[in-house]
Amino acid sequence: MGSELTSWALDLDGVIWRGTETVAGAPEAVKHLRSAGVPVAFVTNSAQRTPSQVAEKLAAHGIPDSEADVITAAMAAAELVSAGQRVLAIGSDGLTVALAGAGAEVVDAARLSPSQLALVGTVDAVAVGITEQFNYSLLAAAMRAIGNGARFIATNTDATFPAADGLLPGNGALVAAVETASGCVPEIAGKPFEPIAALVRARLGSDGLMVGDRPDTDGVFAETLGYQFGLVLTGVTSEDDLPVSPQPAYVAASLLALVEDTLGTV
Ligand SMILES: [Mg+2]
CATH class of the missing domain: 3.40.50.1000 (HAD superfamily/HAD-like)
Structure with a gap:
């Protein structure tokens, strides 16, 4: 070079x-x-953190002032939706903040009870990032929304990610559950x-x-x-x-x- x-x-x-x-x-x-x-x-x-949260982590590792230099799979997923679209988000802050920043009307699945989830109705897209709140009701809501014609967007399909005490299931494991239940293949935003x-x-x-x-x-x-x-x-x-x-x-x-x-x- x-x-x-x-x-x-x-x-x-x-x-x-x-x-x-x-x-x-x-x-x-x-x-x-x-x-x-x-x-x-x-x-x-990783779609878990917002750019500012990633920048905080970078700063903690000795790399300051990086927020403007951070690009996440959640930001890429947000590029796939349009302002005003209603999006069922199955993810963490990184995903919901990015979708809201794109002007989407975000339905934050991880914050809804099973009975609220059953009433979500029609959405334009289902976006799956990673969340520890993933459960059967979320899966059912995602499956039904996709069955009703919503686009299926995955931030990434990484099988695992490393944590302090070893590997944990990655977003790909959650996406696979939605894919199996819905019979639809996602559009993948990340690397x-x-x-x-x-x-x-x-x-x-x-x-x-x-x-x-x-x-x-x-x-x-x-x-x-x-x-x-x-x-x-x-x-x-x-x-x-x-x-x-x-x-x-x-x-x-x-x-x-x-x-x-x-x-x-x-
Ligand atoms: Mg790596």
């Missing part, structure tokens, strides 16, 4: 942090990119698909480097973006897994090592 200051899109889990732990050198790497004038965005498939790619390109331009720890999501997402793929070995992929497909343009021990390899020593 040499002196050309291409944009960097950074995955979070396995790149910046691992659960609650900061990846060594990641804050220094981001600081170096920013001081070199490299446009940076943080791109996450590696186009809706979130459009948001990344709008922020960073048409050339860039997508840095992530998973070839199957981040590497494929780099292809969707038309960016190069930078694989870091601080997440789910280790040296023993190499070579991987899609083939990365760069493989580095960590984000800091990748920054040093491409921009010079921090």
Whole structure:
């Protein structure tokens, strides 16, 4: 890459942090990119947090002032609905705030009782992000709404996500339940698909480097973006897994090592 200051899109889990732990050198790497004038965005498939909540978490990991640089799958899902549309949201703040920001009339399923859910009636779309409140009544409401013609939107279909004490079921597990019950396939907003790619390109331009720890999501997402793929070995992929497909343009021990390899020593 040499002196050309291409944009960097950074995955979070396995790149910046691992659960609650900061990846060594990641804050220094981001600081170096920013001081070199490299446009940076943080791109996450998690739909749980709002951009401001993600920025708070980044700040707690030593990366301040990032709210404007955060792109979430919930933001991408909100791009799929129009102002004034009625949307049954099965998710957390990250999803409901994004949908409301797009001007949708949000029916927050996680806050309704089973009897209220049974009376939701017609909606334009059902959006499934992740929520701990997921239950049979929510599933029934989603199934009926989709059966009545609502669009089925998923923020992402990640099977699991890492928590402090190990893996937890991801949004993909909830989406699969809705898919099975409704017999309908969702439109997926997050990585590696186009809706979130459009948001990344709008922020960073048409050339860039997508840095992530998973070839199957981040590497494929780099292809969707038309960016190069930078694989870091601080997440789910280790040296023993190499070579991987899609083939990365760069493989580095960590984000800091990748920054040093491409921009010079921090
Ligand atoms: Mg990751």
